Amino acid sequence: MRELLYRHALCEALDEELARDENVVIMGEEVAQYNGAYKVTEGLWDKWGNKRVVDTPISEAGFIGMGVGASMLGIRPVMELMFWSFHSVAFDQLVNNAGCIRYMAGGLINVPIVVRGPANGGTSVGATHSHCPEGLFAAFPGLKVCAPATPADAKGLMKAAIRDNDPVFVMENTKLYGTRGPVPDPAEGEHLVPLGRADIKREGSDITLIAHGRSVLHALEAAGTLASDHSISAEVVDLRSIRPLDQEAIINSVIKTSRAVLVDESKPFNGVSSQIAALIQEHAFDHLDAPVKRVCSIDAPSIYSPHIEDEQLPNARRVVEQVLTIA
Amino acid sequence: MATHIEMPKLSDTMTEGTVVRWLKNLGDEVEIGDEIAEIETDKATMAMEAFDEGTLSEILIEEGGKAAVGATLAILRDEGEADAAPEEEPSTEAPVPEMASDPPAHLEPVALEAKGPELAPEPTVEPATEPATEPPSSPVARPTTSRRIKASPLARKMAQTNGVDLAGLTGSGPGGRIVRKDVVAAMGKADTIESTTESGRVAVSTPVATPEPALSLEAGDQRIELSSLRRITAERLLASKTTIPHFYLHTEADAAPLMEIRRQVNLQAEASHGNKYTVNDLILKAVIGALQAVPSVNATFQGDHILQFGEIGVAVAVAVEDGLVTPVVRNATTKSLLQISREVKDFAARAREGRLLPNEFDGGTITVSNLGAYGVEAFDAIINPPQAAIISVGSIVEKPVVAGGEIVPGLRLDLGLSCDHRVVDGAVGAEFLAQVRKLIEKPALMLV
Numbered sequence: 001m002r003e004l005l006y007r008h009a010l011c012e013a014l015d016e017e018l019a020r021d022e023n024v025v026i027m028g029e030e031v032a033q034y035n036g037a038y039k040v041t042e043g044l045w046d047k048w049g050n051k052r053v054v055d056t057p058i059s060e061a062g063f064i065g066m067g068v069g070a071s072m073l074g075i076r077p078v079m080e081l082m083f084w085s086f087h088s089v090a091f092d093q094l095v096n097n098a099g100c101i102r103y104m105a106g107g108l109i110n111v112p113i114v115v116r117g118p119a120n121g122g123t124s125v126g127a128t129h130s131h132c133p134e135g136l137f138a139a140f141p142g143l144k145v146c147a148p149a150t151p152a153d154a155k156g157l158m159k160a161a162i163r164d165n166d167p168v169f170v171m172e173n174t175k176l177y178g179t180r181g182p183v184p185d186p187a188e189g190e191h192l193v194p195l196g197r198a199d200i201k202r203e204g205s206d207i208t209l210i211a212h213g214r215s216v217l218h219a220l221e222a223a224g225t226l227a228s229d230h231s232i233s234a235e236v237v238d239l240r241s242i243r244p245l246d247q248e249a250i251i252n253s254v255i256k257t258s259r260a261v262l263v264d265e266s267k268p269f270n271g272v273s274s275q276i277a278a279l280i281q282e283h284a285f286d287h288l289d290a291p292v293k294r295v296c297s298i299d300a301p302s303i304y305s306p307h308i309e310d311e312q313l314p315n316a317r318r319v320v321e322q323v324l325t326i327a
Numbered sequence: 328m329a330t331h332i333e334m335p336k337l338s339d340t341m342t343e344g345t346v347v348r349w350l351k352n353l354g355d356e357v358e359i360g361d362e363i364a365e366i367e368t369d370k371a372t373m374a375m376e377a378f379d380e381g382t383l384s385e386i387l388i389e390e391g392g393k394a395a396v397g398a399t400l401a402i403l404r405d406e407g408e409a410d411a412a413p414e415e416e417p418s419t420e421a422p423v424p425e426m427a428s429d430p431p432a433h434l435e436p437v438a439l440e441a442k443g444p445e446l447a448p449e450p451t452v453e454p455a456t457e458p459a460t461e462p463p464s465s466p467v468a469r470p471t472t473s474r475r476i477k478a479s480p481l482a483r484k485m486a487q488t489n490g491v492d493l494a495g496l497t498g499s500g501p502g503g504r505i506v507r508k509d510v511v512a513a514m515g516k517a518d519t520i521e522s523t524t525e526s527g528r529v530a531v532s533t534p535v536a537t538p539e540p541a542l543s544l545e546a547g548d549q550r551i552e553l554s555s556l557r558r559i560t561a562e563r564l565l566a567s568k569t570t571i572p573h574f575y576l577h578t579e580a581d582a583a584p585l586m587e588i589r590r591q592v593n594l595q596a597e598a599s600h601g602n603k604y605t606v607n608d609l610i611l612k613a614v615i616g617a618l619q620a621v622p623s624v625n626a627t628f629q630g631d632h633i634l635q636f637g638e639i640g641v642a643v644a645v646a647v648e649d650g651l652v653t654p655v656v657r658n659a660t661t662k663s664l665l666q667i668s669r670e671v672k673d674f675a676a677r678a679r680e681g682r683l684l685p686n687e688f689d690g691g692t693i694t695v696s697n698l699g700a701y702g703v704e705a706f707d708a709i710i711n712p713p714q715a716a717i718i719s720v721g722s723i724v725e726k727p728v729v730a731g732g733e734i735v736p737g738l739r740l741d742l743g744l745s746c747d748h749r750v751v752d753g754a755v756g757a758e759f760l761a762q763v764r765k766l767i768e769k770p771a772l773m774l775v
Binding site for chain 2: 286
C-alpha cells in the first residue's frame with residue numbers, strides 16, 4: 001500500500017470532502033494563503049479558492065462562533081485551531097453553543113462542525129501550548145472527540161467527522177504530522193473510519209495496553225520490548241474515538257488478558273484514562289488479575305525543558321516499567 | 328403491615344431465579360421505585376424495583392440463593408414495626424402455578440443500564456455452591472471475616488467457582504497477592520476439588536434426569552461449568568424430547584423461484600433503504616403464510632385441551648457463543664418482509680452481544696431453525712416447548728432432478744417439520760409442509 005505523511009493524509013481527507021460536498025468549508029488562522037501553520041491545508045486554497053478555504057482573524061471565539069452559526073444553516077465548516085490549547089478562548093462556542101444546541105432545540109437544529117488541530121505536548125512550547133483537552137471535551141454530552149494515531153486513521157476519521165451531523169473535535173498531534181504510514185489509495189474506494197470504533201493495533205494475550213493518539217505508538221513500542229525482553233504478549237487497543245467510546249472493545253480485551261495498563265498523554269487527574277479505569281472495574285472486575293495501572297503525563301503544567309518534558313509525557317520505557325509491576 | 332417481596336416471573340420460561348445481589352441492606356429504607364436486588368433469570372440479569380415502601384426487615388434468600396417464581400425473597404415493614412413479630416410465616420415455597428404466572432403487582436423488571444454482554448450470564452452460575460459447601464469460617468465464603476486475604480478479583484472468583492480455599496495458598500503476585508496462576512496451580516494438585524464442587528452442585532437443579540456418575544479427569548480434560556443459558560437449554564430440550572411425542576416429515580422444494588425473487592428484490596435494495604434480504608427472510612414469510620392457511624399447527628398442547636393461537640409468533644433460532652436463543656418475531660401476520668428482515672437482523676446482532684430483552688423471547692408459536700449456512704442438507708429439530716412444531720431448513724443445493732423424463736440441473740431445498748403428535752397429526756403436518764413448499768416454489772403467492 002502507498003505510504004503518506006499524517007499531515008498529507010489529513011489534507012487528502014479535506015480535499016476529498018471539499019470535492020464531495022460543496023457545503024464543506026475550511027476556516028482558521030492562516031489555513032489559506034499560508035497553507036496552515038503546520039501545513040495540513042497545503043494547496044487547498046490554490047485549488048479551491050477564497051470561498052471554500054477562508055483565512056480568519058486571530059479570534060477563536062469569533063470564527064468558531066461564525067462556523068457554529070453557519071453550520072445551523074447547512075454549511076459544514078472544518079475549523080482549525082492552530083493549537084487545541086487555544087480552545088479556552090472559544091469555550092462558550094465549543095461547549096454551550098456547538099455542544100448543546102441540538103439538544104436545546106429539541107433536535108431541530110444540527111451543528112455539523114469539525115474543529116481540528118494539534119493537541120499534544122512534547123515540542124517544548126510551554127504549558128499554554130501543550131494541553132490535551134480530549135477528556136475535557138468528551139465530558140460534555142453532545143460533543144464527539146477522536147484522536148487518530150496513524151495516517152490511515154487520521155484520514156478515515158477526518159472524513160467521518162466531516163460527514164457526522166454533530167460537532168466532532170479531531171485532536172491531531174504535531175509530533176505525528178511528519179510520521180509516515182500506509183493509507184488506502186482513493187482508487188480503491190472511500191476510506192472511512194467510523195467514530196466510536198477502537199482498533200486492535202497489536203494482538204496479545206497477557207496484558208492489554210489501552211491508548212489513543214501518539215500514546216498508541218509508545219504502547220506499540222513497549223509491546224515490542226515486552227515481547228522481546230520479557231516474553232510478555234501485550235495487546236494494544238487504539239481507542240481512536242474518545243467519545244463515542246468503544247466500551248466493548250476495551251472490556252473484551254481486558255477479559256481476554258485479565259490485566260490492563262492505560263497509556264494516556266492527558267494528565268492523570270480526570271484524564272481519559274480515569275474514565276477507562278472506572279469502566280474496567282465496573283464491567284470486568286471479576287476478570288482482573290491485577291490492579292489497572294496508568295501511564296499518563298506527570299501531573300504538572302507542561303514543562304519547557306525538552307529533556308524533562310520527554311520524561312513528563314508517557315514513553316515506552318515508562319509503559320514497560322508499569323507493566324512489569326503487575327505482569 | 329408487612330409486604331412480601333416475591334421472586335418475579337421475568338420471562339415466559341422462568342421457573343426460578345437467582346438473587347445475584349441485594350442492592351439494599353437490612354434496615355434500609357426502601358422507597359417506591361428503588362432498585363432492591365439484581366435477579367438472574369435463565370435469560371438475563373435484571374434489576375428488581377420496589378413498588379412499595381418500607382424498611383427492609385428480613386432477607387430470606389441470601390445473595391447467590393435460588394428461589395422459585397413467587398417465593399418470598401424478603402419482607403418490608405412499615406417504619407416503627409421493624410421489630411414486630413412476623414404476622415404470618417413467610418413461605419419460601421412457590422404459590423400455586425396460576426399465581427406464579429403473573430409477576431407480583433408491586434415488582435417491575437427493569438433492564439440494568441450499561442450492562443455489557445460480558446456481564447450477563449456467567450458470573451452468577453456458581454453461587455449456589457457457596458453457602459452449602461463452605462464452612463462458615465472460610466475466607467472464600469466470608470472474605471470480610473477473619474484476616475484479609477490478598478487476592479485478585481479473578482483469583483477470588485476462580486477459587487470460589489472451583490472450591491479452592493485461598494487461605495491455603497501463597498500468592499506469587501506483587502506484594503504476595505494471590506493471582507490466577509496460583510489458583511490454577513492449586514486446582515492442578517487438589518484431587519478434592521472435584522468432589523467439593525460435585526457435592527456443591529446438588530443445590531443446582533440438574534438438567535439430567537439421573538445424575539451421571541462423576542468421571543475421573545484425564546490429562547487435557549476440561550471441566551466446563553454450565554452457564555444459565557446452557558442449563559436451561561438442557562432442561563427444556565430434555566423435557567421436550569422426553570415428554571413430547573415427536574414425529575418428523577421432510578419434503579424437498581424447488582428453490583429456484585425463491586432465489587430468483589430474492590435476486591430481483593436485492594437488485595432493488597436501494598428501494599428498501601439498503602436492506603439485503605436473506606433466503607431465511609423469505610422462508611419465514613412462507614412459514615407465516617402457511618400457518619395462516621393451516622392454523623391448527625399454530626397451537627400448543629395444554630394437558631386437557633389444545634390452545635390454538637390467534638397470533639403468529641415466529642421464533643428464530645440464533646446460535647450464540649454459549650448456546651442457542653430463540654427471539655420471536657411477534658404479530659408476524661401484520662409485518663412486511665422488510666420489517667421481518669430487519670427485525671431478524673437486529674435480533675441476531677443483539678443476541679450475539681447478549682442484549683436481547685426477556686420479553687423478546689415471549690410469544691413464540693412456532694420455531695424456524697436454519698442450518699443451511701453450514702452446508703447441512705437436512706436435519707430434524709427438537710420442538711421448542713410449549714410450541715407444537717419446529718421447521719428445520721437445510722441448505723440450497725444444486726443437484727440433478729428429473730423433470731418431464733429428463734435429468735436437468737435444479738436448486739433444491741430440504742424442509743423438515745418436527746411435530747407434537749398430540750396436536751398435529753401426520754396429514755395436518757404434511758398439509759402445512761406442502762403449503763410452505765408451495766409458497767417457496769411459487770413466491771408470487773405470498774403477495775396475495
